[in-house]
Amino acid sequence: MVTPDQNSAQADAWNPAQYERFRNERTQPFHDLVSLVEPLPGMRAIDLGCGTGELTRIMHDVLGCASTVGLDQSSAMLARTVGHASPDLTFVTGDIANLDPALGPFDLIFSNAALHWLRDHGDLLPRLVSRLAPGGQIAVQVPANADHASHVIAASIAREEPFRTELQGHVRIFGTMSPEWYAETLFKLGAKSTHVRLQVYGHALADTGSVVEWVRGSLLTDYQSRLSPDSFEAFLDRYHDRLIDTLGAHAPYYYAFKRILFCARF
Numbered sequence: 679m680v681t682p683d684q685n686s687a688q689a690d691a692w693n694p695a696q697y698e699r700f701r702n703e704r705t706q707p708f709h710d711l712v713s714l715v716e717p718l719p720g721m722r723a724i725d726l727g728c729g730t731g732e733l734t735r736i737m738h739d740v741l742g743c744a745s746t747v748g749l750d751q752s753s754a755m756l757a758r759t760v761g762h763a764s765p766d767l768t769f770v771t772g773d774i775a776n777l778d779p780a781l782g783p784f785d786l787i788f789s790n791a792a793l794h795w796l797r798d799h800g801d802l803l804p805r806l807v808s809r810l811a812p813g814g815q816i817a818v819q820v821p822a823n824a825d826h827a828s829h830v831i832a833a834s835i836a837r838e839e840p841f842r843t844e845l846q847g848h849v850r851i852f853g854t855m856s857p858e859w860y861a862e863t864l865f866k867l868g869a870k871s872t873h874v875r876l877q878v879y880g881h882a883l884a885d886t887g888s889v890v891e892w893v894r895g896s897l898l899t900d901y902q903s904r905l906s907p908d909s910f911e912a913f914l915d916r917y918h919d920r921l922i923d924t925l926g927a928h929a930p931y932y933y934a935f936k937r938i939l940f941c942a943r944f
């Protein structure tokens with residue numbers, strides 16, 4: 679097992695307003711993921727890492743689920759779920775890495791842009807699949823952009839002083855595996871059908887510097903939660919300058935963002 683510290687995003691690093699700045703761009707992969715699920719009558723669903731619950735509500739309604747639980751560990755995100763809850767759609771605090779044994783079985787385990795925060799998917803996937811009812815489906819979307827300069831630069835700055843000392847050596851590494859790894863693993867776990875794909879979502883941002891605002895809503899939340907406000911500002915300055923040096927100052931800037939989507943039925 680990996681340590682919770684590396685496995686999860688820090689609980690309240692999330693800033694819903696920052697995350698939603700690129701709402702339209704972040705929403706398309708969600709809709710693509712929902713379209714991979716076969717809607718079946720009476721589905722009991724769980725949305726792992728549900729965030730603000732806005733997309734959980736859409737998933738629940740579009741797929742006509744009988745009941746859905748949205749689970750997240752961020753109180754800042756969960757605070758925004760209030761307007762989306764109903765008797766058949768509830769939200770709970772919880773850690774995906776340590777799901778309450780009382781939860782499940784589910785006909786659908788759904789997760790959009792959350793499981794990459796957990797390491798060791800070789801351990802995680804079998805544990806999730808074990809919570810499926812016979813005939814159940816698992817549908818997951820995870821960013822796969824760790825090799826893009828936007829992510830490589832953040833990791834290298836985290837390894838540089840003075841940040842390395844304040845971060846106590848922590849560097850955020852995501853758990854995302856290769857598309858073929860997910861396909862093989864799902865097959866080995868007994869999936870009756872699988873759909874796995876890598877997709878590039880291209881975003882025409884205003885300029886190269888806008889990448890900072892994008893990444894602030896996700897990857898950089900992890901460093902923000904571990905650094906003092908002054909140190910985080912210094913981190914952002916260095917990150918911005920390094921990004922422009924590496925990618926060039928473009929306006930607009932085309933941010934090519936790779937994501938893996940998979941859906942399997944058991």
Ligand SMILES: C[S@@+](CC[C@H](N)C(=O)[O-])C[C@H]1O[C@@H](n2cnc3c(N)ncnc32)[C@H](O)[C@@H]1O
Pocket residue numbers: 685686687692708726727728729730733749750751752755772773774775789790791792795796896
């Ligand atoms: C990028 S947001 C995605 C939110 C939502 N699924 C969406 O698509 O808008 C990732 C969410 O995963 C949650 N998360 C990350 N690691 C988690 C864990 N170990 N347990 C529960 N939630 C987690 C975060 O708190 C955050 O709300």
